[in-house]
Amino acid sequence: MTDWGTCLTTMRQGAPLVQNITNYVSMNVMANVMLAVGASPAMVHAEQEAAEFAAIAQALTINIGTLSAHWIASMKAAASIAAQQGKPWVLDPVAVGATAMRRQAGRDLLALKPTIIKGNASEIMALAGEAARGKGADSADSVADAEGAALALARASGAVVAVTGPVDFVTDGSRSFRIANGDATMPRITALGCSLGGVMAAFAATQPPLQAAVAALAYFGLAGEIAAETSQGPGSFAVAFLDALHSIDAGTLSAGAKVTEA
Amino acid sequence: MTDWGTCLTTMRQGAPLVQNITNYVSMNVMANVMLAVGASPAMVHAEQEAAEFAAIAQALTINIGTLSAHWIASMKAAASIAAQQGKPWVLDPVAVGATAMRRQAGRDLLALKPTIIKGNASEIMALAGEAARGKGADSADSVADAEGAALALARASGAVVAVTGPVDFVTDGSRSFRIANGDATMPRITALGCSLGGVMAAFAATQPPLQAAVAALAYFGLAGEIAAETSQGPGSFAVAFLDALHSIDAGTLSAGAKVTEA
Amino acid sequence: MTDWGTCLTTMRQGAPLVQNITNYVSMNVMANVMLAVGASPAMVHAEQEAAEFAAIAQALTINIGTLSAHWIASMKAAASIAAQQGKPWVLDPVAVGATAMRRQAGRDLLALKPTIIKGNASEIMALAGEAARGKGADSADSVADAEGAALALARASGAVVAVTGPVDFVTDGSRSFRIANGDATMPRITALGCSLGGVMAAFAATQPPLQAAVAALAYFGLAGEIAAETSQGPGSFAVAFLDALHSIDAGTLSAGAKVTEA
Numbered sequence: 001m002t003d004w005g006t007c008l009t010t011m012r013q014g015a016p017l018v019q020n021i022t023n024y025v026s027m028n029v030m031a032n033v034m035l036a037v038g039a040s041p042a043m044v045h046a047e048q049e050a051a052e053f054a055a056i057a058q059a060l061t062i063n064i065g066t067l068s069a070h071w072i073a074s075m076k077a078a079a080s081i082a083a084q085q086g087k088p089w090v091l092d093p094v095a096v097g098a099t100a101m102r103r104q105a106g107r108d109l110l111a112l113k114p115t116i117i118k119g120n121a122s123e124i125m126a127l128a129g130e131a132a133r134g135k136g137a138d139s140a141d142s143v144a145d146a147e148g149a150a151l152a153l154a155r156a157s158g159a160v161v162a163v164t165g166p167v168d169f170v171t172d173g174s175r176s177f178r179i180a181n182g183d184a185t186m187p188r189i190t191a192l193g194c195s196l197g198g199v200m201a202a203f204a205a206t207q208p209p210l211q212a213a214v215a216a217l218a219y220f221g222l223a224g225e226i227a228a229e230t231s232q233g234p235g236s237f238a239v240a241f242l243d244a245l246h247s248i249d250a251g252t253l254s255a256g257a258k259v260t261e262a
Numbered sequence: 263m264t265d266w267g268t269c270l271t272t273m274r275q276g277a278p279l280v281q282n283i284t285n286y287v288s289m290n291v292m293a294n295v296m297l298a299v300g301a302s303p304a305m306v307h308a309e310q311e312a313a314e315f316a317a318i319a320q321a322l323t324i325n326i327g328t329l330s331a332h333w334i335a336s337m338k339a340a341a342s343i344a345a346q347q348g349k350p351w352v353l354d355p356v357a358v359g360a361t362a363m364r365r366q367a368g369r370d371l372l373a374l375k376p377t378i379i380k381g382n383a384s385e386i387m388a389l390a391g392e393a394a395r396g397k398g399a400d401s402a403d404s405v406a407d408a409e410g411a412a413l414a415l416a417r418a419s420g421a422v423v424a425v426t427g428p429v430d431f432v433t434d435g436s437r438s439f440r441i442a443n444g445d446a447t448m449p450r451i452t453a454l455g456c457s458l459g460g461v462m463a464a465f466a467a468t469q470p471p472l473q474a475a476v477a478a479l480a481y482f483g484l485a486g487e488i489a490a491e492t493s494q495g496p497g498s499f500a501v502a503f504l505d506a507l508h509s510i511d512a513g514t515l516s517a518g519a520k521v522t523e524a
Numbered sequence: 525m526t527d528w529g530t531c532l533t534t535m536r537q538g539a540p541l542v543q544n545i546t547n548y549v550s551m552n553v554m555a556n557v558m559l560a561v562g563a564s565p566a567m568v569h570a571e572q573e574a575a576e577f578a579a580i581a582q583a584l585t586i587n588i589g590t591l592s593a594h595w596i597a598s599m600k601a602a603a604s605i606a607a608q609q610g611k612p613w614v615l616d617p618v619a620v621g622a623t624a625m626r627r628q629a630g631r632d633l634l635a636l637k638p639t640i641i642k643g644n645a646s647e648i649m650a651l652a653g654e655a656a657r658g659k660g661a662d663s664a665d666s667v668a669d670a671e672g673a674a675l676a677l678a679r680a681s682g683a684v685v686a687v688t689g690p691v692d693f694v695t696d697g698s699r700s701f702r703i704a705n706g707d708a709t710m711p712r713i714t715a716l717g718c719s720l721g722g723v724m725a726a727f728a729a730t731q732p733p734l735q736a737a738v739a740a741l742a743y744f745g746l747a748g749e750i751a752a753e754t755s756q757g758p759g760s761f762a763v764a765f766l767d768a769l770h771s772i773d774a775g776t777l778s779a780g781a782k783v784t785e786a
Contacts, residue, residue: 017660025289025305027549031714036758041714042619042660043549046592049623056622057660068308068332070592095304098318099311136279136304136319188508190293190303234298235504242759246712287551287567330570330594357566360580361573398541398566398581450770452555452565496560497766 004257005250007207007215012038016205019057020198021045021075023065023094026191029238030061033195036245037219039202050074054081059205060089061198062114064096064105065137072105079112088115088204088212091159092197095137097126110157115209117153118162118197121146128153138187143169151176160209162200164193168217169262172210179214180258181221183228185237192241196220218257223248225256266519267512269469269477274300278467281319282460283307283337285327285356288453291500292323295457298507299481301464312336316343321467322351323460324376326358326367327399334367341374350377350466350474353421354459357399359388372419377471379415380424380459383408390415400449405431413438422471424462426455430479431524434472441476442520443483445490447499454503458482480519485510487518528781529774531731531739536562540729543581544722545569545599547589547618550715553762554585557719560769561743563726574598578605583725584613586638587718588620588629589661596629603636612639612728612736615683616721619661621650634681639733641677642686642721645670652677662711667693675700684733686724688717692741693786696734703738704782705745707752709761716765720744742781747772749780 017040022030027043034041044053047070054060060082062075082089091114096106106127110117117127120139125132128149133140143165150161154173163169168179186192199220203212226248227240248256279302284292289305296303306315309332316322322344324337344351353376358368368389372379381389383403384396390411395402405427412423416435425431430441448454461482465474488510489502510518541564546554551567558565568577571594578584584606586599606613615638620630630651634641641651644663649656652673657664667689674685678697687693692703710716723744727736750772751764772780 023305024286024548025293028290028552028714031549032758032762035712035714040660040662042622043547043590044619044623044660045590046625048593048625049591052623052625066305066307067311069310098304099306099314101308101310101314136302136306138302188297190290190297231505233505233508234294235501235508238294238504239501239759239763242762243755243757246757246759285567286548287555290552328567328569329573331572361568361576363570363572363576398564398568400564450559452552452559493767495767495770496556497763497770500556500766501763 002211003254004215004218004259005254007203007211008219008253009250010206011203014206015040016058016202017042018059018061018198018201018205019044019053019078020061021050021078022061022063022194025065026063026194029191030195030198032242033245034198034202036242037199037202041198045071045074047074051077051081054078055085059087059201061201062089062109063092063094063194063197064102065094065194067101067105076108076112079109083113088201088209090114090116090118090197090201092194093119093123093127095134096123097132097134114159115204116160116162116200116213118164118200120164124153124161124163125149143167160213162213162217170213170217175210176262177214178260178262179217179221181218181225183224185228185234186224189234189238214259218259219248219253222253222256264473265516266477266480266521267516269465269473270481270515271512272468273465276468277302278320278464279304280321280323280460280463280467281306281315281340282323283312283340284323284325284456287327288456291453292457292460294504295507296460296464298504299461299464303460307333307336309336313339313343316340317347321349321463323463324351324371325354325356325456325459326364327356327456329363329367338370338374341371345375350463350471352376352378352380352459352463354456355381355385355389357396358385359394359396376421377466378422378424378462378475380426380462382426386415386423386425387411405429422475424475424479432475432479437472438524439476440522440524441479441483443480443487445486447490447496448486451496451500476521480521481510481515484515484518526735527778528739528742528783529778531727531735532743532777533774534730535727538730539564540582540726541566542583542585542722542725542729543568543577543602544585545574545602546585546587546718549589550587550718553715554719554722556766557769558722558726560766561723561726565722569595569598571598575601575605578602579609583611583729585722585725586613586633587616587618587721588626589618589718591625591629600632600636603633607637612725612733614638614640614642614721614725616718617643617647617651620647621656638683639728640684640686640724640737642688642724644688648677648685648687649673667691684737686737686741694737694741699734700786701738702784702786703741703745705742705749707748709752709758710748713758713762738783742783743772743777746777746780
């Protein structure tokens with residue numbers, strides 16, 4: 001089994017510059033999360049510079065949470081550069097099934113070969129072409145419901161697919177893992193899921209994508225468990241979560257990761 | 263007298279999906295506030311999907327804090343759908359008197375029949391066509407100054423009008439209420455007022471708008487009172503406020519609501 | 525030597541209305557910081573109203589962290605009004621050397637005569653036309669490396685130039701100051717540097733720009749030192765920092781400012 005703490009050390013030693021084209025709701029939290037974990041985030045999304053910056057960055061995150069026509073153009077341009085240069089990029093298809101615009105954006109971005117696709121069960125099912133029951137950005141389907149879709153999507157796209165939920169499921173189409181770290185408060189704080197996409201990209205900058213996705217999930221979930229110990233509600237949880245991301249070291253992660261191969 | 267705690271229980275049981283077209287400053291806080299109260303927020307504003315999503319959501323909030331031409335088009339499209347489908351929608355006319363663009367946006371949105379209009383005294387006076395003395399997003403007029411404007415606006419528009427301040431005033435043009443909950447720190451934290459609009463929409467999803475506006479104000483203000491007990495400044499206040507929104511239950515609200523019929 | 529505490533009192537008594545055209549990542553934090561210090565922030569950036577609002581505001585901040593073609597037009601229009609009316613405006617050239625779009629925006633805004641230019645070493649060197657080694661929004665150059673560029677830029681542009689880092693350097697081209705307040709956690713929290721630009725603008729609304737920039741830096745850094753005493757990581761640091769900005773009074777700042785004339 002991989003030593004997940006070593007993955008964290010590797011990511012921090014690289015301190016990778018990660019470009020994030022993400023929604024307005026999550027930008028601040030995502031930047032803070034990525035600084036707390038030890039990466040170097042850059043939120044660059046304008047059509048006139050997104051692709052130019054993608055050529056500088058070591059990894060890229062694309063999150064479709066708040067879309068517009070201009071942003072979709074930036075996303076495609078940046079993803080194309082990342083794909084051409086063989087740089088890892090993470091697709092977070094937020095609420096991809098909810099509107100026609102999102103379904104089209106999801107299809108177009110999928111064609112640009114994301115390295116990792118991260119979503120809740122409803123999003124992964126929708127992106128894989130299955131019927132899904134999302135409620136805005138929340139999933140109405142269970143992780144177990146989406147395992148088949150995740151495997152099919154991984155095999156069809158070549159991406160590592162991560163389905164988030166109480167127990168996460170990650171697969172590259174042949175090997176699969178389950179990660180049981182986390183806390184029930186996490187989905188009640190906006191932008192934590194989005195931020196996770198950026199953390200996966202930071203890990204993937206210098207590590208294989210399957211390992212990167214699993215390590216990021218265990219680390220993120222463990223920070224949630226630690227935050228839950230001292231918090232009194234979603235406000236104090238968010239504060240303690242950032243503190244925990246920063247304070248967790250390799251030994252803590254190796255001891256606390258709840259990862260099993262499926 | 264309405265049991266305000268029961269209103270809270272009703273809102274939480276519905277866990278309504280609320281679409282919020284709000285300003286960039288408030289998006290993250292508003293989403294967190296709505297998750298903390300037990301609603302399901304969705305921040306969807308693109309022209310290509312705002313109206314489509316409004317047909318899915320159970321209620322809608324439109325906040326003109328940060329405007330652009332594209333966003334105004336989205337706001338009108340979404341509000342039109344809500345009005346057509348008889349879904350409640352809340353208008354928050356931030357700084358409506360400050361620039362020509364805001365005055366026009368205010369008039370255009372008012373014509374689309376908001377269910378609830380929520381603003382500070384200067385905003386309500388400006389929207390009602392009276393002289394007002396706003397300073398950016400802050401009011402330079404008192405709630406008492408705006409009561410006449412609120413009554414006139416409610417009668418002319420058919421909306422419930424809520425004037426926020428140290429003691430809030432809410433009217434549907436015939437019945438009026440004053441709500442004395444709150445804390446002086448609240449206006450010193452950005453986006454709390456904006457977030458209140460979303461909470462009103464969540465209550466209004468399944469309850470009459472007058473009752474929804476009053477219950478939301480009492481609940482919000484009570485959370486501020488609880489936050490003030492443990493905070494040392496605006497940073498810790500914001501954290502404790504989210505915790506309080508989450509922890510207040512029906513009994514606490516019923517006991518703590520300071521509502522009188524005017 | 526100036527009494528820095530008196531500068532704080534003067535700023536708070538004015539409670540200036542400051543327009544901020546800033547990046548999406550920082551909007552919320554910057555508004556909260558400015559409310560905590562005692563100013564009145566307004567985040568107005570639309571092309572249709574940015575210049576109109578600049579004529580109302582007492583000072584202006586322009587931060588190029590997240591750019592688009594429309595925003596650049598707004599920035600130029602607002603800066604032109606401020607320059608015409610003799611109102612102080614602060615330029616924060618975030619990552620100005622990173623892409624062609626940023627280099628052009630930096631040159632165009634510089635031509636509109638900012639009152640204060642605030643950046644990290646790499647940004648000031650890039651804006652002054654020197655070779656710089658920025659990594660996204662982070663500096664890869666030291667403050668000492670940038671002192672010559674800061675002096676040259678101040679003399680060429682007529683602006684006060686502030687280089688931020690472990691020890692900040694501020695110059696108007698003839699007099700120069702070093703400010704040793706601050707804490708190493710500050711650069712690990714996104715948007716604090718952006719928020720500092722707004723605080724400088726608030727001080728400059730009613731005070732000479734050299735004095736304003738130095739006072740803002742000492743105050744900001746001192747708040748960081750106080751926050752560090754009670755925080756456990758970047759999450760709790762950000763909370764304690766806002767509390768400290770609010771609680772620091774003139775006497776505390778006068779006693780704690782670590783300012784020396786260079």
